[in-house]
Amino acid sequence: MHHIVPSGIDGLDRLLGGGFPKGSLIVIAGKPGTGKTILSAQFLYHGCIDYNECGAYVSFAEDKEQFYKNMMSFGFDFERLEKEGKFFFFDMITVKETGISTILESIISKFTELGVKRLVIDSFSAMAQAYKKPHDMRIVLHTILGKIVRSMGCTTFLIVEIPHGKSEIGLNVEEFVADGIIILKRSKIENKPLRILEILKMRGSPTPETRALFTLKDGFKVFLPFTYKTTERKNRFKPQPDTEGYFSTGSPDLDKMLGNGYPRGSTVLIEIDKRISVLQHHLICMTTARNFMSQGRGVIKILLIGTDVDAMNKYAITGGLTIDELNDLMRICVKYYSEPNPEPYVVTLSGKSLMEVYRNCNDIGQELRSKTKQPILWVTDVDALINIYGERKTLWFLRMCIARTKNMKDLNMVLLRQGYPKVAEILGSLAHVHLKITRKHGTVLIYGIKPRTNVHVLEMDVSEGYPMPKLTPVI
Ligand SMILES: Nc1ncnc2c1ncn2[C@@H]1O[C@H](COP(=O)(O)OP(=O)(O)O)[C@@H](O)[C@H]1O
Numbered sequence: 001m002h003h004i005v006p007s008g009i010d011g012l013d014r015l016l017g018g019g020f021p022k023g024s025l026i027v028i029a030g031k032p033g034t035g036k037t038i039l040s041a042q043f044l045y046h047g048c049i050d051y052n053e054c055g056a057y058v059s060f061a062e063d064k065e066q067f068y069k070n071m072m073s074f075g076f077d078f079e080r081l082e083k084e085g086k087f088f089f090f091d092m093i094t095v096k097e098t099g100i101s102t103i104l105e106s107i108i109s110k111f112t113e114l115g116v117k118r119l120v121i122d123s124f125s126a127m128a129q130a131y132k133k134p135h136d137m138r139i140v141l142h143t144i145l146g147k148i149v150r151s152m153g154c155t156t157f158l159i160v161e162i163p164h165g166k167s168e169i170g171l172n173v174e175e176f177v178a179d180g181i182i183i184l185k186r187s188k189i190e191n192k193p194l195r196i197l198e199i200l201k202m203r204g205s206p207t208p209e210t211r212a213l214f215t216l217k218d219g220f221k222v223f224l225p226f227t228y229k230t231t232e233r234k235n236r237f238k239p240q241p242d243t244e245g246y247f248s249t250g251s252p253d254l255d256k257m258l259g260n261g262y263p264r265g266s267t268v269l270i271e272i273d274k275r276i277s278v279l280q281h282h283l284i285c286m287t288t289a290r291n292f293m294s295q296g297r298g299v300i301k302i303l304l305i306g307t308d309v310d311a312m313n314k315y316a317i318t319g320g321l322t323i324d325e326l327n328d329l330m331r332i333c334v335k336y337y338s339e340p341n342p343e344p345y346v347v348t349l350s351g352k353s354l355m356e357v358y359r360n361c362n363d364i365g366q367e368l369r370s371k372t373k374q375p376i377l378w379v380t381d382v383d384a385l386i387n388i389y390g391e392r393k394t395l396w397f398l399r400m401c402i403a404r405t406k407n408m409k410d411l412n413m414v415l416l417r418q419g420y421p422k423v424a425e426i427l428g429s430l431a432h433v434h435l436k437i438t439r440k441h442g443t444v445l446i447y448g449i450k451p452r453t454n455v456h457v458l459e460m461d462v463s464e465g466y467p468m469p470k471l472t473p474v475i
């Protein structure tokens with residue numbers, strides 16, 4: 001088996017099955033601004049710091065000062081590495097055609113002297129432009145490939161710039177000789193920026209065509225498909241404090257994404273893609289419910305079919321809430337319930353019409369409010385209501401809930417599965433906060449329509465001893 005070199009990029013090594021084949025030539029292609037330089041710098045920096053592999057950057061694009069300064073904003077201190085003799089920056093901008101062989105000799109001697117194991121050439125495109133005679137460029141390329149990459153076992157990134165307006169990289173020399181090709185792309189979801197990494201080819205890799213989202217937030221990080229995590233130790237959820245005029249969502253990350261949390265008295269519409277699982281959206285919705293209950297506040301969920309009841313209960317329990325607390329503070333209103341002896345938090349609504357259901361819920365709310373003397377969180381499953389009562393009546397019901405929430409300074413979360421565009425449009429205009437949860441390349445995404453936010457990747461974090469949402473903006 002070939003020796004594998006970890007890339008040092010968060011997430012990428014798992015995607016690659018460990019890393020790059022040692023001594024391989026990897027083409028990194030993309031349009032300007034897609035993150036090629038940041039990816040390459042991180043590969044070199046972590047190679048040095050984490051794997052003790054010396055690195056070199058051959059630059060036809062930016063000069064040393066600019067590069068060092070830009071990379072310091074990610075915490076990559078290349079100046080220090082250079083002083084310690086672990087890194088070398090070759091500025092090829094000023095050299096150009098004059099004395100190619102001299103500069104190549106000095107590069108090769110430097111490589112032998114330092115024992116360079118990682119090399120980045122930024123970029124093949126700029127290099128091709130720098131040499132007017134294609135013959136000279138071929139000499140450079142062959143020297144680099146033959147002497148440096150192959151015989152010195154140096155893992156090399158060859159950056160290829162894709163000009164604006166061009167969609168594909170043309171099939172050039174560099175792609176035929178490459179052991180791997182990675183393309184960095186920009187994309188959009190509802191006009192919000194996304195970044196996508198595509199592995200087109202990778203020698204020795206079982207899954208050649210892979211796509212994944214990535215971000216440049218605090219460095220280059222590749223997102224793997226959403227994974228469930230189980231909690232080893234079980235701790236009690238620590239309530240997140242509210243701020244003036246707002247309820248905390250229960251998640252510091254979500255509060256930060258929204259700027260503050262959910263306004264008091266507001267209705268929050270959460271549109272959920274069909275491919276999102278119950279646990280995935282519970283990470284957002286139930287975290288708020290747990291935050292309410294752990295502060296002695298009431299939570300009412302309308303309206304459920306029997307099986308979902310256990311999922312809610314489970315999520316609350318993993319946050320350390322006891323069954324007694326649930327029976328005290330939570331009311332799950334169901335239409336039908338098959339279990340013979342439900343816990344007291346399960347309430348079967350006997351009313352036939354939605355008007356009766358509304359009155360019923362109001363009574364339950366009154367009871368919780370006089371007991372807790374605190375605001376209440378209402379969570380409404382719109383799909384279930386539409387299924388039983390139809391769109392028109394459901395919208396009437398929701399308008400009543402929105403008005404009551406405003407008057408009582410409660411919080412009203414309205415969950416809507418994809419598939420009811422008209423209802424979504426109306427609720428979108430009525431709601432004070434409008435969030436969407438969807439999926440792309442296996443990762444779960446959340447973003448705000450109201451307030452407008454960047455796309456954030458949702459992951460599950462159990463480091464506190466209970467499930468919490470972890471949100472990372474895509475920038
Ligand atoms: N400190 C930073 N944090 C996050 N993103 C940054 C930072 N500095 C630059 N960027 C973003 O990185 C992108 C440029 O990355 P770069 O690797 O230079 O692209 P390329 O080499 O493909 O042209 C730009 O979109 C810019 O917005």
Ligand SMILES: [Mg+2]
Nearest residue numbers: 036037061122
């Ligand atoms: Mg660049």
